[in-house]
Amino acid sequence: MRKLAIAAAALGLSLVAALQPVAATAEEAWPPRKITFVVALGPGGSADRTARALAQRLQEELGTPISVVNQKGGGGHVGHTYFSQMPADGSYFLATSIHPYISNAILRFDADYSLDDFAFINGQWNDHDLFAVNAETPYKTLAEFMAAAKAEPGKLKVSVVPGSTGAINLELALEAFGVDKSAVNVVTYQSGGAARTAVAGGQVDMTVLAADGTLSVAEYVRPLALAADEPSEDWDAPTLNAALEKNGLAAVPVLAGSMRGxxxxxxxxxxxxxxxxxxxxxxxxxxxxxxxxxxxxxxKIGTEWLGPERTTGIIKSNFEVLKRFDTKE
Structure with a gap:
């Protein structure tokens, strides 16, 4: 009787175990009941608009709600830090301008994070830098502008935003054409809007700024080159490296502008x-x-699919360029 009781008990436990649901793995349980997108910049900007549009559609695809929170400050550093302190279980994602803000914050602040702490998924909206002169100037190509700068050092003025990729792309182009940095009068503005207004109004001869934003003054400028892998449908201008190749000069790294993703x-x-x-x-x-x-x-929101590998490759290769031009003391 005792053996029968033990056998019956064992059979009962087996049946109970068989009826219990198997604990889901993390992969089976994902997505979670809620996902949060962290925007490391203020509301209303391009990164915020991109994140909110993506969240609204992606939550339908995943079948789970996605909320968006803004954590601005320190050129994105506050938001990056906030995100890095959140659970790494797939319930939080950084939906922001993932480049060059993360790289710049690492270089300029005593950040507790590095690029290796992020798994980049996609750079969806890439606004490349445009070299554009005032439409009343005589320069038809970037080579003509550089030749004029070399012939009369200090005469030509170029507007940039300090610390921007545009400022670095200008230096890369000057180096490639063999023109000393002091040959142009670099005028800095704290916003892209002010720098564009300066070239549109003729206060400076050229600007190097995000191409999409420069569309607002398109009638007042002439595009000379685009710092991108491919030409743009919006601007009748070669890529920077195509302009260099045409003049028998070596290519420079393609330094991406703001990358929202x-x-x-x-x-x-x-x-x-x-x-x-x-x-x-x-x-x-x-x-x-x-x-x-x-x-x-x-x-007017970008829709590129670069994927994890290409996005990561761009950000890491650009980091080396940014590090070279880092002016932090």
Missing amino acids: LAAHAAFKRDHPEAFQKMVAAYKAVLEDEEFVAGLKAQ
């Missing part, structure tokens, strides 16, 4: 690779939704 914690990608790939696949899927893409384009 999405990043996860590196620990999330490492510890939960299948869940990470679910987010990658979902993001790619929404950027293949023609109706969604059309809506973004109507709002």
Whole structure:
């Protein structure tokens, strides 16, 4: 009887165990009940608009609500720090201008994070820098402008925003053409709008600023070159490296302008690779939704799919360029 009781008890436990739900793995449980996008810049800007539009569509794709919080300050450093302190379980993502703000913050602040702490998913909206002169100037090509600067040092004025990729792209171009930095009078402005107004109004001869933003003064400027891999449909100008090649000069690194996109914690990608790939696949899927893409384009929001590998490659290679030109004492 005792053996029968033991057997019956064992059978009962087996049946109970069989009826219990198997604990879900992190990959099976993802996405969580709620996801939060952290924007490391203020509300209303390009990064914020991109994050909110993506969150609204992506939550439909994933079947889980996505909220957006802004943590501005320190050129993105406050938001990056906030994100790095949040759980690395795939419930928080950094949806912001992931470049060059993260790199600049690492170089200029005593940051507790590095690029290796982020798993970059996609750089969706890339605003490349445009070399543009005032439309009344005689320069038709970047080579002509550089030749004039070399012939009369200090005469030509160029507007830039200090610390911007535009300022660095100007230095790269001057070096490539063999023109000393002192040959141009660099005039700094604290905003892109002020720097564009200066070239549009003729206070300076050239500006190097984000191409999308410069569309607002397109009738007052002449584009000379674009710091990008490919030419733009909006501007009749060669890429910077195409302009250099035409003059028999060596290519320079393509330094991307502001890149709005999405990043996860590196620990999330490492510890939960299948869940990470679910987010990658979902993001790619929404950027293949023609109706969604059309809506973004109507709002002047970029819709590129670079993917994790290419996005990471651009950010890390650009970091080396930014480090070279870092002026922090």
